[in-house]
Amino acid sequence: MSTWSEAGPRTVEQHAAAVAALLPPTGIETVPLAEASGRVLAEDLTAGVALPPFDNSAMDGYAVRAAELAGASEDAPREFPVAADVPAGRTDVPALEPGTVARIMTGAPVPEGADAIVPVERTDAGTERVRIGAAPEPGAFVRRAGEDTTAGAVLLTAGTVLGAPQIGLASAVGRPVLPVRRRPHVLVLSTGSELVAPGDPLEPGQIYESNGTMLAVAVREAGATAEQLSFVPDDVERFRAVLADRVSDGVDLVITSGGVSAGAYEVVKDAMTGHGVEFGKVAMQPGGPQGCGRLELGGATVAVATLPGNPVSALVSFEVFVRPALRAAMGHPAPGRPVVTARLAGELASPAGKRQFRRGVLDAATGTVGEIGSTGSHLIAALARADCLIDLSAETTSVADGQPVAVWLLEA
Amino acid sequence: MSTWSEAGPRTVEQHAAAVAALLPPTGIETVPLAEASGRVLAEDLTAGVALPPFDNSAMDGYAVRAAELAGASEDAPREFPVAADVPAGRTDVPALEPGTVARIMTGAPVPEGADAIVPVERTDAGTERVRIGAAPEPGAFVRRAGEDTTAGAVLLTAGTVLGAPQIGLASAVGRPVLPVRRRPHVLVLSTGSELVAPGDPLEPGQIYESNGTMLAVAVREAGATAEQLSFVPDDVERFRAVLADRVSDGVDLVITSGGVSAGAYEVVKDAMTGHGVEFGKVAMQPGGPQGCGRLELGGATVAVATLPGNPVSALVSFEVFVRPALRAAMGHPAPGRPVVTARLAGELASPAGKRQFRRGVLDAATGTVGEIGSTGSHLIAALARADCLIDLSAETTSVADGQPVAVWLLEA
Numbered sequence: 001m002s003t004w005s006e007a008g009p010r011t012v013e014q015h016a017a018a019v020a021a022l023l024p025p026t027g028i029e030t031v032p033l034a035e036a037s038g039r040v041l042a043e044d045l046t047a048g049v050a051l052p053p054f055d056n057s058a059m060d061g062y063a064v065r066a067a068e069l070a071g072a073s074e075d076a077p078r079e080f081p082v083a084a085d086v087p088a089g090r091t092d093v094p095a096l097e098p099g100t101v102a103r104i105m106t107g108a109p110v111p112e113g114a115d116a117i118v119p120v121e122r123t124d125a126g127t128e129r130v131r132i133g134a135a136p137e138p139g140a141f142v143r144r145a146g147e148d149t150t151a152g153a154v155l156l157t158a159g160t161v162l163g164a165p166q167i168g169l170a171s172a173v174g175r176p177v178l179p180v181r182r183r184p185h186v187l188v189l190s191t192g193s194e195l196v197a198p199g200d201p202l203e204p205g206q207i208y209e210s211n212g213t214m215l216a217v218a219v220r221e222a223g224a225t226a227e228q229l230s231f232v233p234d235d236v237e238r239f240r241a242v243l244a245d246r247v248s249d250g251v252d253l254v255i256t257s258g259g260v261s262a263g264a265y266e267v268v269k270d271a272m273t274g275h276g277v278e279f280g281k282v283a284m285q286p287g288g289p290q291g292c293g294r295l296e297l298g299g300a301t302v303a304v305a306t307l308p309g310n311p312v313s314a315l316v317s318f319e320v321f322v323r324p325a326l327r328a329a330m331g332h333p334a335p336g337r338p339v340v341t342a343r344l345a346g347e348l349a350s351p352a353g354k355r356q357f358r359r360g361v362l363d364a365a366t367g368t369v370g371e372i373g374s375t376g377s378h379l380i381a382a383l384a385r386a387d388c389l390i391d392l393s394a395e396t397t398s399v400a401d402g403q404p405v406a407v408w409l410l411e412a
Numbered sequence: 413m414s415t416w417s418e419a420g421p422r423t424v425e426q427h428a429a430a431v432a433a434l435l436p437p438t439g440i441e442t443v444p445l446a447e448a449s450g451r452v453l454a455e456d457l458t459a460g461v462a463l464p465p466f467d468n469s470a471m472d473g474y475a476v477r478a479a480e481l482a483g484a485s486e487d488a489p490r491e492f493p494v495a496a497d498v499p500a501g502r503t504d505v506p507a508l509e510p511g512t513v514a515r516i517m518t519g520a521p522v523p524e525g526a527d528a529i530v531p532v533e534r535t536d537a538g539t540e541r542v543r544i545g546a547a548p549e550p551g552a553f554v555r556r557a558g559e560d561t562t563a564g565a566v567l568l569t570a571g572t573v574l575g576a577p578q579i580g581l582a583s584a585v586g587r588p589v590l591p592v593r594r595r596p597h598v599l600v601l602s603t604g605s606e607l608v609a610p611g612d613p614l615e616p617g618q619i620y621e622s623n624g625t626m627l628a629v630a631v632r633e634a635g636a637t638a639e640q641l642s643f644v645p646d647d648v649e650r651f652r653a654v655l656a657d658r659v660s661d662g663v664d665l666v667i668t669s670g671g672v673s674a675g676a677y678e679v680v681k682d683a684m685t686g687h688g689v690e691f692g693k694v695a696m697q698p699g700g701p702q703g704c705g706r707l708e709l710g711g712a713t714v715a716v717a718t719l720p721g722n723p724v725s726a727l728v729s730f731e732v733f734v735r736p737a738l739r740a741a742m743g744h745p746a747p748g749r750p751v752v753t754a755r756l757a758g759e760l761a762s763p764a765g766k767r768q769f770r771r772g773v774l775d776a777a778t779g780t781v782g783e784i785g786s787t788g789s790h791l792i793a794a795l796a797r798a799d800c801l802i803d804l805s806a807e808t809t810s811v812a813d814g815q816p817v818a819v820w821l822l823e824a
Contacts, residue, residue, distance in 0.1 A: 089604060156797075164630035204521065
């Protein structure tokens with residue numbers, strides 16, 4: 001079997017598959033409803049009770065026997081004794097004796113024997129006796145038990161992303177907790193002895209760390225959990241020691257940025273080559289130099305994806321390879337970014353044989369997209385003003401003004 | 413001035429404006445970068461340093477004086493002593509003496525005197541002396557200081573929603589914290605003595621609480637913070653006491669659900685009428701009975717929005733009135749849901765004079781939307797399978813198959 005570097009550059013699809021293969025589906029955990037937002041349901045949700053659980057009133061009014069009001073009208077009302085008062089929540093509702101009615105509130109159980117509700121507006125609203133000027137059809141304003149769902153029915157299927165309505169539904173059928181896929185835990189490292197923490201003074205030759213913070217935020221926005229490790233100097237032994245220290249069964253993935261190109265002092269590459277992680281090129285721009293594998297550290301292994309060090313390369317690589325893999329591991333039904341087609345405003349040239357991801361701003365009103373900044377992978381200011389990536393296939397060498405392009409939507 | 417109930421139903425726009433007026437812009441707080449995701453930037457972000465902060469190498473290779481390589485080629489290489497080794501992060505880089513080159517890594521500062529970088533691939537990669545087979549243009553592979561941004565430039569304007577790229581940019585220019593709008597704090601109450609906590613046994617006539625949990629999740633999904641109060645029985649004095657107990661300067665809004673329709677036992681209405689909160693009808697379905705105002709509780713007041721008790725009515729009301737107001741208070745540039753136009757699959761009838769929000773499922777591929785469930789405001793199972801609201805204007809009485817309708821996208 002030839003190695004990656006011998007075999008030549010991978011396509012984007014090949015490397016995406018290699019990274020995804022490192023992240024099998026996470027296990028199932030049970031969380032309280034209040035913590036289920038954004039999570040993916042791991043098992044079908046079945047109704048523990050019917051909804052509504054019992055016949056109940058859709059209006060404030062009077063529970064009646066419809067037959068006893070046949071022929072009644074505003075001009076010819078009928079009068080009944082009010083035999084009971086049924087607020088919502090009353091659990092000891094007496095059956096309705098013939099010739100009587102019960103005052104009833106919205107949501108309250110319909111008494112046995114009653115088969116229709118007359119809204120209070122069609123009555124004189126009496127509390128001892130009431131005059132009713134309407135002849136309801138049987139079933140009028142009665143919400144039948146099981147009308148929304150029957151007990152035992154499948155309400156939501158495994159793989160559903162949970163939000164307020166789904167969580168409300170689970171609560172309505174009596175579920176205080178839900179089974180969801182566990183969030184993957186990601187260790188984010190950025191390497192480089194040139195890196196200084198924001199807020200500290202900058203010496204000539206140094207830059208502020210940004211990849212670690214940016215990638216940790218991106219991991220959390222993808223729905224996973226992130227732990228950011230403080231800067232690791234470009235020292236292979238120390239790098240391996242820090243990793244071995246921190247990696248445990250609870251880490252699903254290690255992401256690094258930087259240290260993987262062709263030069264000397266490539267700490268990530270030097271620390272991982274020959275230990276389960278392969279490095280090579282992917283036919284894309286930005287983000288050509290990539291690596292991934294299961295790093296052997298003593299007896300354990302941990303999944304690793306090594307991203308390039310330029311901030312634009314790092315974030316684009318995260319979007320293309322890591323984010324979909326993390327979301328797929330969580331069972332997300334749509335792990336990728338939404339992709340739309342827009343017409344290009346302006347022209348773009350792209351190198352043959354490399355898939356390019358340019359930073360763009362989409363004008364949804366006109367369906368057009370324009371490039372922001374240029375191809376430089378160090379241009380993070382432009383990246384921060386982009387709201388999409390323009391995806392140019394490896395076969396594309398130029399796109400004329402007004403031509404359709406694929407656009408990945410990056411919501412903030 | 414006539415009261416709301418005397419003046420007749422409000423339009424959706426009128427009530428939305430009334431609720432929004434209760435929530436002025438929140439104050440500014442400073443948060444660490446790792447906590448800024450999803451927040452709205454409260455002040456322009458200016459660059460504390462230029463990016464890049466110094467001229468640096470775009471490649472691993474050699475820093476040279478371009479003029480000294482004029483005419484060099486693969487067939488006619490030139491040889492130079494390697495006078496220095498410049499890894500990224502080196503802060504004491506010596507100036508380049510004429511007739512020498514410096515080995516340099518990506519991101520490392522270009523030595524004074526050097527004006528171009530030759531990639532290592534165009535050399536024999538020597539460390540003492542190096543043979544270079546290329547004649548670079550001046551400036552080749554040099555990233556100029558300030559190329560991405562100059563110091564003092566405005567990088568992001570107030571009102572920008574912060575995500576990974578924006579937070580990465582702030583870090584890159586040395587900002588460890590960012591000023592953002594404070595999240596509003598919302599107290600969520602659901603009222604009703606028929607309500608039982610999920611997981612507890614259900615007596616006949618009782619239902620499981622779902623609105624409080626659903627609305628608290630919806631508040632958090634909108635970016636605010638929520639505190640859910642345990643069930644308040646339908647008892648006015650106790651209701652006011654619980655509110656007075658919990659409301660403090662830290663609460664921006666109280667949301668209730670239920671207790672506002674025309675019947676007896678309307679605890680929310682009874683507890684708030686005459687104390688700063690007005691109740692009335694909004695010309696919409698579901699969600700006709702609404703109320704809002706500044707509730708007087710002893711000497712203090714607190715903003716209140718009272719939502720109807722049916723779960724579908726409660727969530728639609730939240731979407732239409734509360735969510736946009738909360739997001740506007742946080743400075744969000746697009747407080748409403750994204751609205752698209754789709755063609756209706758099937759037919760819909762809608763009452764004249766009432767704006768209807770039907771639950772829908774959008775097929776983005778074909779640009780069509782179909783109703784799910786029906787108009788019953790107790791049908792939460794259908795709500796939980798919807799991914800959008802179909803917005804039918806008050807003037808609409810019917811929509812034919814294939815006609816365009818406005819659709820509010822509800823992302824989970």
